[in-house]
Amino acid sequence: MTRPAVSAPRPAQLLGLLGFAALGVITLSDPGATRMYAWPWTIAYAATLAVPAALLALRLYGGGRPLAVPAPLWWWSALAGLAVPVFSAMFSRYRGPSLLHGAPLLAAVALFLVVFDWLHAEPGAVAARRDALWRILGGLLALVVVASLASWALDLPHRSLREIADARNPHPLGHTNYTAGLALLMLPVFARLAHRAVGAPRAGWIGALVLALTMLVTSGSRGGLVGLAALFGAALLVARLGWKRTTLIALAAVVVTAAVAFIHPRTRAMFQRATASELKVSDVQRTAMLEAGLAMGAQRPVLGWGAGSVPLAYPLFRRFLDGGTENVLQLHSLPVQLWAELGGAGLAGFLLLLILVARHGGRDPAAAVALAGYLAFALTDYQLDVPVFGGVVAALAACLAPPADPPVLVPPRALDWVFRLALLMLACFGRPDPTPAMNTRALRLARDPAKAAEAVQQFETSLQLNPDQEIAHFNLGWLQVVSQPDAAARHFRAAARLVPDKGGVYFGLALAQLNQGRRDEAVQALAAECLNDPIFVVSPWWRTPALGPLRPATLGRVREFLDDALTRRRLASRPDAREAQYLLALLRWLDDQAAPGEILAAANTPERAGYFARRPARPDFAAAPVLWSRRERPGYPVLMRNLDLPVPVDLFEVQENALAAGELHFLFPHKGWLPTSLLNLLAGGGRATD
Numbered sequence: 177m178t179r180p181a182v183s184a185p186r187p188a189q190l191l192g193l194l195g196f197a198a199l200g201v202i203t204l205s206d207p208g209a210t211r212m213y214a215w216p217w218t219i220a221y222a223a224t225l226a227v228p229a230a231l232l233a234l235r236l237y238g239g240g241r242p243l244a245v246p247a248p249l250w251w252w253s254a255l256a257g258l259a260v261p262v263f264s265a266m267f268s269r270y271r272g273p274s275l276l277h278g279a280p281l282l283a284a285v286a287l288f289l290v291v292f293d294w295l296h297a298e299p300g301a302v303a304a305r306r307d308a309l310w311r312i313l314g315g316l317l318a319l320v321v322v323a324s325l326a327s328w329a330l331d332l333p334h335r336s337l338r339e340i341a342d343a344r345n346p347h348p349l350g351h352t353n354y355t356a357g358l359a360l361l362m363l364p365v366f367a368r369l370a371h372r373a374v375g376a377p378r379a380g381w382i383g384a385l386v387l388a389l390t391m392l393v394t395s396g397s398r399g400g401l402v403g404l405a406a407l408f409g410a411a412l413l414v415a416r417l418g419w420k421r422t423t424l425i426a427l428a429a430v431v432v433t434a435a436v437a438f439i440h441p442r443t444r445a446m447f448q449r450a451t452a453s454e455l456k457v458s459d460v461q462r463t464a465m466l467e468a469g470l471a472m473g474a475q476r477p478v479l480g481w482g483a484g485s486v487p488l489a490y491p492l493f494r495r496f497l498d499g500g501t502e503n504v505l506q507l508h509s510l511p512v513q514l515w516a517e518l519g520g521a522g523l524a525g526f527l528l529l530l531i532l533v534a535r536h537g538g539r540d541p542a543a544a545v546a547l548a549g550y551l552a553f554a555l556t557d558y559q560l561d562v563p564v565f566g567g568v569v570a571a572l573a574a575c576l577a578p579p580a581d582p583p584v585l586v587p588p589r590a591l592d593w594v595f596r597l598a599l600l601m602l603a604c605f606g607r608p609d610p611t612p613a614m615n616t617r618a619l620r621l622a623r624d625p626a627k628a629a630e631a632v633q634q635f636e637t638s639l640q641l642n643p644d645q646e647i648a649h650f651n652l653g654w655l656q657v658v659s660q661p662d663a664a665a666r667h668f669r670a671a672a673r674l675v676p677d678k679g680g681v682y683f684g685l686a687l688a689q690l691n692q693g694r695r696d697e698a699v700q701a702l703a704a705e706c707l708n709d710p711i712f713v714v715s716p717w718w719r720t721p722a723l724g725p726l727r728p729a730t731l732g733r734v735r736e737f738l739d740d741a742l743t744r745r746r747l748a749s750r751p752d753a754r755e756a757q758y759l760l761a762l763l764r765w766l767d768d769q770a771a772p773g774e775i776l777a778a779a780n781t782p783e784r785a786g787y788f789a790r791r792p793a794r795p796d797f798a799a800a801p802v803l804w805s806r807r808e809r810p811g812y813p814v815l816m817r818n819l820d821l822p823v824p825v826d827l828f829e830v831q832e833n834a835l836a837a838g839e840l841h842f843l844f845p846h847k848g849w850l851p852t853s854l855l856n857l858l859a860g861g862g863r864a865t866d
Contacts, residue, residue: 185240188231195227200316203564204323207350212563214819224563225279228286229599235293236592244296245289245588246577253528257285258594260521261483262601268482270489270642272607277484277561277817279606282598284566289591291574306540306575307372313571314369314381317362320564321387323348324355328394345394349564353508353557356400359392360549361568363407368542393439403553405433410548414541462508462556464500468493469507473515473523480519484561487815488609489516491644491674498851502646502675505815506561510554529573536576543575612816614638615648619824622655631655646674647812647824653684654827661691676855677848679709679807680828683717690722699726703733704858709847710759713766714797716831731763737858754780755845762843766794783842800835 201220202212212221235243245251261278268274295305327347332340344352366388370381392400412422471493472481481489490504507513514522530551537544547569559565618634621627635652639645653667668685671678686701702723706712713734718727738756761778764770779785806825813821836844 187238188234191227191231191234195224195231196312196316198223198227199563199567200319203316203320204348206323206327206348207346208564209349209351209354209562210814210819211350213814213817221563224567225283228283228290231290232286232595235290236595241297243289243588243591244293245580245591246292247580249528250532250577251580251588253525253532254285254289255590255594256521257288257525258282258591258598260479260518260525262594262598264479264518264521265482266601266605267479268485270482270485270609271605273488273609274482274485275602275606276608278482279602280561280563280566281483283563284560284570287567288570288574288577291571292577295574296579309571309575310365310368310542313365313568314384316564317358317365317388317568318384320348320358321362321384321391324358324391325387325394343394344396345391349562352395353397353399354559354562356392356395356397356403357550357553357557357559357565359388359395360400360403360407360553361546361565362388362391363404364411364542364546364549399553399556401433402556403549406552407545407549408433410537410545411541414537414544460499461501464497465504465507466509466512467497468500468504469509469512469516471496472517473512473519476519478519479521480515480517483517484817485517486513487817488642488644491646495673495676495852495856498853499848502678503811503815506558508557510551510558510560513558533573533576536578539578540572540575543572547572547576608818609642609816611638611642611645611648612812612818612821614641615645615651616812616821616824618648619651619827620822622651622827628655643670644674646671646678647809647826649674650678650681650684651827653681653688657684657688658691661688664688665692676852677708677850679847680705680826680830682708683712684828695726699729699733700858702726702730703737704855706730706734707737707850707858708855710762710849711833711836711841711844711847713763713844714800714833714836716800716802716833719798731767735760735763741854752849752851755849758784759845766797768794781842787843795835795840797833797835800833803830803832803834803837805830805832 198220202208202217202224205211205217205220211217246254261281262275265271265274265278291309295302295309297305324345324347328343328345331343335343345355346352347355349355349358363385366381366385370378370385373381392404408426412426415422415425417425468490469486472486472489486507487503487505491502494500494502507516511523511526514526518525529547533544533547533551537548550569560569614634615638618631618638621631621634632652632655635648635655638648639652649667649671653664653671656664656667665685665688668681668688672681672685675681682701682705686698686705689695689698689701713731718724738760742753742756742760758778758780761770761775765775776785776788779788807828807830809824809826812824813819
């Protein structure tokens with residue numbers, strides 16, 4: 177019997193091989209999700225994104241048979257997927273970078289159209305081509321799972337058993353959430369291939385399935401458990417096995433999911449009250465990201481801020497968040513990310529994809545199960561900026577989409593116009609953000625006092641292009657704190673608005689105000705520094721003649737603010753209340769003003785209680801050695817998607833008390849403990865009850 181051909185024209189084959197190889201390079205070059213932004217891996221990254229567009233152009237303009245297109249709802253969704261990122265970027269304040277960072281979404285949509293066209297090129301060959309596509313996906317993902325677990329295993333030697341148990345697998349993309357997302361996409365792929373194979377190939381795919389489950393376990397991802405549960409649920413829905421078998425398999429699925437949850441300490445901690453606090457920091461950060469994403473979308477509800485704009489726009493909303501990180505690359509939720517960056521149009525596309533997967537899941541149940549599990553997991557993470565995720569999702573969606581009926585006999589004009597528009601906008605306006613290079617160059621220049629003026633000029637030019645950069649405001653403030661204290665004060669205030677809990681920003685503001693003769697305002701800023709980072713209470717900076725006399729007034733202002741906040745219940749109903757009460761007692765203890773037993777009664781952690789139960793003498797912080805340093809920003813090149821940038825080093829010269837920063841660090845609340853709303857109030861000169 178003659179088997180249907182699964183080949184494609186030679187130019188398309190060569191382009192496809194190039195794209196597949198480039199995708200493999202950036203996926204397997206550990207850590208792939210960030211290394212793709214560094215030379216020479218950027219070449220492979222660019223090829224990965226360009227090949228789907230080139231293949232689509234070849235089909236649109238290369239002659240031959242008409243392009244096969246999916247059913248109308250899928251078709252118009254794909255067109256919108258090409259148009260929305262482009263229009264969103266064109267109306268964004270970050271137009272150039274947004275056009276470039278929207279390329280992964282455009283490439284995924286183009287790949288969907290190309291794969292669908294290839295699957296339906298010959299009506300009699302659809303099944304054979306779909307099987308070939310699944311084998312291609314299986315081969316790629318098999319390479320990934322082997323690389324992931326091999327790299328993870330190489331991390332384990334010379335570790336203790338406890339460290340091995342706690343270890344999370346970030347390979348090969350560089351983060352454990354990526355590991356979990358890849359594993360969830362692998363499980364249905366390997367299961368389908370194992371089901372359809374026989375003999376040794378079946379054993380091989382079953383082995384790959386076990387490895388993928390191991391990969392999910394080693395990720396320690398809580399979102400991975402959500403995705404695994406969704407995989408099992410979707411599989412039961414599409415299988416239609418009858419209520420008895422469904423019940424038995426559902427019970428088995430619950431057992432497997434529970435086992436996966438309890439194997440890794442991080443996921444097991446969700447069910448253990450005693451250790452649940454270990455996840456608190458992650459929960460605070462994710463809550464802050466959720467709040468920021470919702471606010472970002474609400475401010476630009478139609479088209480959002482532009483694809484890839486979160487690192488640029490997030491600081492504008494940071495001052496409204498209690499807790500969280502200074503800046504983020506993504507918002508750890510696919511729908512929230514789409515709402516923030518592409519507005520209602522992007523969020524509607526996500527909801528429509530869910531509807532289409534549910535509606536057409538019967539066309540390829542394994543593809544539907546994979547997409548259902550992954551999209552459920554995507555509620556806890558955003559990964560479509562990494563090409564392997566967009567590529568696999570696009571290929572699975574192409575397996576589900578039905579063909580147009582009747583078939584479209586000519587290349588659709590709408591696609592032609594949208595495709596041309598996207599290419600034109602990318603070519604004319606797609607530009608990387610120039611400000612990160614300006615900022616890092618300014619920091620290098622500032623190390624040489626003779627080049628300080630040139631460094632100032634670089635920062636000012638950078639801020640003219642984008643005035644919402646904390647790194648530029650903060651460091652320009654330190655450059656000008658002596659020579660132009662009024663300008664420095666403005667920059668420190670701007671930096672504090674963007675990152676209210678930035679260490680050193682209120683101290684810099686205090687120095688700028690002192691240099692202007694504004695003593696009372698300087699005391700207010702010093703109090704904000706002490707409240708933001710309480711270890712500053714014993715900073716060696718107080719030993720300088722200009723600051724030492726201000727310490728009593730500063731600590732008095734801190735006590736006044738905390739007393740007022742607790743009395744007026746601005747903190748009393750929050751978990752931070754006990755920390756505020758402890759800080760008040762600690763300040764009195766450090767100044768030898770505490771009543772007997774007061775500090776022990778206020779101690780709110782086992783480590784603090786154990787220390788004060790021994791009734792220790794007050795440490796001589798004033799005589800402790802000084803630790804000098806400058807703070808690095810290792811995440812800045814990643815946030816700016818340019819790993820060729822040098823790691824910026826702030827100009828602020830940190831002086832730390834060696835005793836307080838070392839063995840007695842637990843005595844002091846961590847930096848940023850105070851709710852941002854109250855910190856903003858104090859920094860602005862207000863009272864807790866204003």
